[in-house]
Amino acid sequence: MTSTLSSSYDPTQFESRLYQQWESSGVFQPRGQGEPYTILLPPPNVTGTLHMGHAFQHTLQDALVRYHRMRGFDTLWQMGTDHAGIATEMVVSRNLALEGKGETRDSLGRDGFIDKVWEWKQHSGSTIERQMRRLGTSGDWSRSVFTMDPMAADAVTEAFVKLHEQGLIYRGQRLVNWDPVLKTAISDLEVVNEEEDGYLWSISYPLTDGSGSLVVATTRPETMLGDTAVMVHPEDERYAHLHGKTVTLPLTGRIIPIITDDYVDREFGTGVVKVTPAHDFNDYAVGQRHSLPLINIFTPEAKVVDNDEAIPSHYRGLDRYDARMAVLADLDAAALLVETKAHKLQVPRGDRTGQVIEPYLTDQWFVKMDTLGARGLELAETGKVNFVPGNWINTYRHWMGNIQDWCISRQLWWGHRIPAWYDAQGNIYVGRDEAEVRAKHALPADAALIRDNDVLETWFSSALWPFSTMGWPNAELMQARGFDKFVPSSVLVTGFDIIFFWVARMIMMTDHFTGEVPFHDVYVTGLVRDKDGQKMSKSKGNVLDPLDLIDGITLDDLVAKRTTGLMNPKDATKIEKHTRKEFPDGIPAFGADALRFTMAALAGHGRDIKFDLNRAEGYKNFCNKLWNATRFVLMNTEGASFNGVPQPRTDAERWILAQLARTSAEAAGHFAAYRFDLLSQTLYEFAWNQFCDWFVELAKPALNGDDAAAAVSTRHTLLYVLERLLSLLHPLIPFVTEELWQAIAPKLGIVDTTIMLRPYPQAADVAGDHSAAESDVEWLKAMVSALRKVRSELNVAPAKFVGLLLADGVDADRARVARFESQLRFLNKLDRVEFLTDANDAPASAAAVVGELRLLVPLEGLVDLGAERTRLDKEIKRVDGEIGKCEGKLASDTFVANAPPAVVEQERKRLVDWRVQREALVAQRTKLG
Structure with missing residues (x-):
């Protein structure tokens, strides 16, 4: 434990050192005593690196973990990473290509390729865990689980087999999202729908009886090769005479029926819709209702199949877009292409490959979701699982009420093989x-x-995370890892975008296999955006790397990072120009604490995070403020040592102890409500304004006065409150608080080796009623502030002594002046403090008002009287403006009738105060002529 501090705050000098000390000491592990408190880390992809979303959510989780650890809970933050099937296969395949040895996924074969993946995982797979440590993540790394570890793999196999035995897993042919590059099904979460420019083609479908034709509109004309019906609304009178008739499908000659269905929008286009059940999700549902055949016209590579005699031979084997052009050309030649017009459409693309996703008919494994979904909804509706903020249950309710069977198979090699x-x-x-x-x-x-x-999609293994990490189904492992203690966990911190894909599935699977809910609370966060509210993306060049903010980065390195891998030179040039303009000096090292405090301060409920580097700079200054305040305390307590809670002798001590009690109570409330923004605001106010500014100042008269007992007591209180303040802040800014705490702890006889094991401050820790001291010191603060404002406005040199004359006021003011005269003299450089018997006898003075007490600072020898007249005129004008605002509100019948009575009364009091101030200012201005 260190007891000295460097002269300046530099987080790079101690953050990494402290983390190594924490981890090696085992302090992150559960203590085995106290009520359990558990958080499950949403396992990041093993391929990934720490991004701003991780930094945001991990900061909040770490704050909760550190807070409960300090409160004596048996705290577990379960660490782990996800094998990320698609992403990892892509990374390893790309690495093979870069090696230039001619090896590919297919040439290596399944076993050889998987060996390469494990090799890559051993060398690069722990990158994100190292980065999480740099952020200060205090999770139990000794228990970290990788979703492909044997323990987790056994749980996946057991869950699959049991669900199959129970009739809840089946294999069937259904429509799925299909990536033709990866050649696998993907989840909805891996599909990005973007508006793009396209075309809407109108095509004539001849009636089989030769009596006319129907015109249909489509954005994917190539899929007409798989049409099995055309459809109209049953109440559309235009087509009532065609019900039950047929059309001849152009280009193929296939006869298909005209059906009716409420799904048709009569107002869109001609009101006639082509039905391709094997290549459109909505059409698939129509096909199921009407028992239409399913004709698959594509291969897994999105080429037209070559084994269907019903498809003209010159289309077979064509890529889907080449087939589109061929179909359009043939329709045009046959005079069946009625119209081509520009059209905006939502295009589904795979988030990994950027390729247009095909709705594709294929054999896959599915989980039946009807009974599981109903139970999952019940657990949330009955409060067994609580959403924070509460409105997110509506999103959960919507998804669960429209649940479909879950496609769990993927056509990959890396993952849990079915x-x-x-x-x-x-x-x-x-x-x-x-x-x-x-x-x-x-x-x-x-x-x-x-x-x-096939392998199982990663969401399947992730759905088992709450209990697979605890050894299920192995009874011996479950006991060793504390299943009965740590399941359910206390809270899950996650983004709203995976409420269904992960949160809901964990709720359903944990309940189904263990009879428990996976967690009691789900705290749903927003997304981290740039300072202008734009989504961060590499293509925009606005991505911030949290490690760059923590450790700093030069401009050239930042430009290189942002432009590497961009295929379009114009984009690279644009991003480089933007980066050089926004960060001409690169990004300085803010340290992990400043980044964490920024994240916490912005974590309001129900909104996304607009991240601004100026906030990070401000909170770095906050850490520096703490550093300097601690150095002041150390310098003024050199050689001193204390034990226990201080017994205050001065009003300033009693005041700060009362503030400490109030702040501790508020902090507990904010933690309980997951209001990290309010928590940050409360602690910032107490640390910066109340302790570092006011108490440090108010302590100086006692430290430099003649009352030895008051000086000793004040030293004890300085140390005690600072230690408690650092403990209050530790969950949010762990590094600087640990470094400072280690410097002061020996002076308080503390035997703990780390602030992490200190009890978190509670309001009850502060004994006694200090409310009287609070009101007295607030009066003293108002006096000091008013006098400092006068000195500042008069531009009086800091070392110059001035006089203070007092007029009016009440008996309590006179009593307080008598009690605090020495402090007023010391803090404001006063050479005299006198009450005037007649305010009219006062010399020309600068005036201020505290309550009903008038403060007069004689101007002789201090200022230019002409400048003071100007200042007073300006101040009177300002006060007149405030009086006008108050009078305007009170003159409004609407305000008086509708505002709460307390607000109206407060406005009346403000009007009285402003009028008192104006009267004093006018009197002073009159004296100056």
Whole structure:
């Protein structure tokens, strides 16, 4: 434990050192005593690096963990990373290409490629965990789980087998989001819908009986090769005579029916819609209702199939967009292309490849969600799981009320391979391993079985996270890892965008397999955006790397980072120009604490975060303020040591202890409500204004006075309140508070080796009623502030002594002046303090008013009287403006009738105060002629 501080605040000198001390000491691990408090880290992708969203959410989680650890809870922050199937396969495939050895995913084969993935994971997979440590993450790294670890993998296999045995997992052919580059199904969360310029083509479909035609409009004319019906609204009188008739599908000659369905929008286009059930999600639902055939016209690479005799041969094997042009050309030649017009449309693209996603009919594994979804909704509706802010339950309710069966299979190699085997006849057998399958189904030893090639999507293993990390289903592991203690966890901190994809699935799966909810609270955060409210993206060049903010980065390095990998030279030039303009000097090192405090201060409920570097600069100054205040305390307590709670002898001590009690109570309330913004505001106010500014100032008269007992007491109180202040702040800014605490703790006889083990301040820690001292010191502060304002306006040199004359006031003012005269003299450089028997006898003076007490500072020898007349005229004009505002409000019948009575009364009091001030100022101005 250090006891000295450098002369200046430099976070780079101690943040990494302190983190190594914390982790090596084992302080992040549960203590085994106290009520359990658990947070599950949403496992970041093993391929990833720390981004601003991580920094935001991890800061809030770490604050909660540190707070509860200090409160004596048996605290566990469960760490871990996700194997990120698609992202990891892409990274490793790209690395293979860069190596230039000619190796590819396909040339290596499944086992060889997976070996390469594990090799990459060992070398690069812990990058984000190292970066999380730099932020100050105080999680139990010794328990960290990777979703492909044997323990987690066993849980995945067990869950799949049990769900299949219960009839809740099945294999079937359905429509899915299909990425033709990755050649796998992907989830809705991995699809980005963007508005793009396109076309709407109107096509004539001839009636089979030759009596005319119907015109349909489509943005994907190539899919007409898979049409199995055209559709009109049942109440559309224009087409009532065609119900039950057929059309001849252009280019193929296939006869398809005209059906009716309420899905049709009669007002859009011609009111006639083509139905392609195998290539459109809405059409698929229509096809199910009307028992239409499903015709798949594409291969997994989004090329037209070459094995369908019903499709003209010159389309077969074409890429989907080449097929589009061929279809349009043939329609035009046949005079069936009625119209082509520009059209805005929402285009679904895969977030990994940027390719247009195809609704694709394929065999996949699904989880039946009807009963699971109903139960998941019930758990939230009955309050077993609580959303914060509460309005997010509406989003959860909407998704759960419209739930579809969950596609859990992916056509990848990296991931949890589906535990299913097929025999030569195509029969499916599910089991924990092949041996179990053979034994369970009495299959002969020579019966050939082939394992399913697909893997489970990462959301499946993530849905088991609350209990797979606790050893389930292995009873011995569950006991060793504290399943009964740490399940359910206390709170999940997550973004709103994965409420359904992850939060809901954890609720359903945890309840289904363990009978518990996964967590009691779900604290839903907003997104981190740039200072202008724009989403951060590499293409915009507005991405901020939290590590750059913590450790700093030069301008050239920042430009290189932002432009690397951009294929379009124009984009690179634009981003470089923007970056050089916005950060001409690069980004300075703010330190982890300043970044964390900024994140917490911006974490208001129900809104996204507009991140501004100016806020980070301000909170770095805040850390510097704490540093300098601690150095002041150390210099003024050199050689001193104390034990226990101070016994205050001065009003200033009693006042700061009362403020400490109030702040401690407010902090507890803000933590309980997840109001990190209000918590930051409360602690900032107490630290900067009340302690660093006022108490440090108010302590100086006692420290420099003749009352030895008051000096000793004040030193004790300075140390005690500073130690408690650092403890209050520690969950938000752990590094600087630890470094400062280690310097003062020895003076208080504290035996703990880290501030992390100190009890978090409680209001009850401060004994006694100090309300009288509070009101007295607030009066003293008002006096000091008023006099300092006068000195400042008069431009009086700091070392110059002035006189103070007092007039009017009440008996309490006279008593307080008598009690605090020495402090007033010391803090305001006063050479005399006198009450006037007749205010009219006062010499020309600068005036101020505190309550009903008039403060007069004689001007002789201090200022130019002409300048003082100007100043007073300006001040009277300002006060007249305030009086006018008050009178205007009080003259408004609407304000008086509708405003709360307390607000109206406050306005009346303000009017009286302003009039008193004006009277004093006018009197003083009159004296100057």
